[in-house]
Amino acid sequence: MTLTLERPVTAAARTGTDIHIEGLEKTYAGAQASVIPNLTAHLRAGEFTVILGPSGCGKSTLLNMLAGLEAVGAGRIRFGAREVQALAPRDRGCAMVFQNYALYPHMTVARNMDYSLRIAKVPRAEREARVAEVARMLELSALLDRRPSQLSGGQRQRVAIGRAIIREPQVLLFDEPLSNLDARLRNETRMELAQLHRRIGATSVFVTHDQVEAMTLADRVMILNKGRIEQFAPPSDIYAAPASTFVAGFLGSPPMNLLAVESRNGRMALPDGSTIGCRRDGMFQLGIRPEHIRLGTGAEMRVQFREELGSHSVIALTTSDGGRLRVTAPPGGVGDALRVSFPQDALHLFDAETGLAVRELLIRT
């Protein structure tokens, strides 16, 4: 599908709005711990933010609170200058795309899309014009009289998006909208979404547990863990400099290797046999991405197993102290053992207790 849009839907839709989240808190009745203890963040106007985290990290709760589908425990949410946390969803100027499309099965595509306009008592002529425009933009013009059951998964997804953008929302919310599509369609739809966002310009918040979606779609990724922001930064920053072991272990495929190391008298012995200077003594977690490990030189490690992925292979090695180290290597067979070394500029260092990055403690030579 190619997106053709001669003019933006309207001026209102072209410009998103800043989202300020201040001291947001949510605790469910009967639960001991808060889903979201205290969250403050600023999502810039027109930005595409992906909220990423494992299930149960509070990402859906956060999205629902932004949408108004769940009451806020404490704290404030502002869309631009407006405080919205006490408003009903319809008064917030936001729209949502749901995981299972959530199209009304008994309504046609056109009715599905203009239902919100009907409720808002938009005159018929304007409704029809807007439906036609959104349908053209999403290539649904030929399908307007069909019912959702007569559409393919990708088409339903587009209707769901059409239903959301027809109201020209300042804030567009996505609740794992791609998780129901098959792998090929997911790739396509992901790219369409990215283009669409650029054209519409609404501030978009996209919840997912899929790191590929996060990396490809986001201007900035908010990584949530137990309701706290672990890191909120552009994808490339998160990849290059994860703020904690949680982020390091969550992002990347395969994820970053984390190895326990100890620093004594300002020096730290690394599993590859080399040493590196460290400004503080004590226990640390050393991080290195599988794709950054150099093969052929350094310490010899036994091969545990190998996964062949076509373009490359992932090899699991056993370190001298029994730990596991994953490296990516060109495709093809390897022997029983491999020599590996760690380039100093690819090393990450995390505090063993807090899990926070302490990269600056390393003395690279």
Next chain:
Amino acid sequence: MIETRTSFDRIAMAILWLGILFILAPLWIALMSASHSYEHILRNGLAWYPGGHLVDNLIRVFTDTRIPVQMFNSLIVALMTAVGICILSFCTAFALVFLNLRFGWLVFATIFGTILLPVDIRVVPTYQVMSNIMEPFAALGLPVPQISLVNTHIGLALPAIAHGTGTFMLRQFFRTVPMDLARAARMDGAGALRFMWDVLLPLSRPALAALFVLMFLGGWTNYLWPLVASSTADMQTAVVGLARLATDGDSRAPDFPLMMAAASAVSLIPLTLIAVLQRFLVRGMALTEK
């Protein structure tokens, strides 16, 4: 099918046909006996074969008995019961599933109680309530008039309407409706009632049709409550009237052909309903199983 061998199929079919015969035999006897004269039945007992008096007997049912007006009563009561249950249980099930009620479980347990305690086993207190529905207020010392619903159409239907089966059925159905639909409707700006009317009601049409058929049949065949709550022959329902036919004669033997003709006539309306709405009935059975 678990088994596909033809011999197994034949045995299964044979058992099925036996079952059908077993069920249809009494109906057959009723219909055949309805086609003979009183004297013929007195002499020969119930008949297995057709006779020539079916039309005469049917005419007698419509001229000599109260069955026609009682069938009308049954129709009114069954319709009120079915419509009442559909409306009431649609609303209660909606509240239970889609509204966040603090004591929803308690409400549901109470409603469920009406399934465990049908009218048949609480007929005396139900009669007491129906004989003066203002009694609770009177007991509080309020100056209220006495209103009796005994021997009225409403009084015949009301206790059957206050029954949880429909709520239970629709609750189960509503729980299969994706929760995201309700959330999407809220995002679209629809309030709870708007969602109920615009989205849930169209989606529930098959379920409601099934519920309607089941409850209509229940209302039509109800016996004990209409027997207790109707005191005049003109307010009795057809099923009660049928039973009364057997005891009408004092000295002479019961008029079996007349009774059988009346029974056939009374079965006609529910039979037609089943034939026409069979599709929904099957779906309704599937709903109750869930």
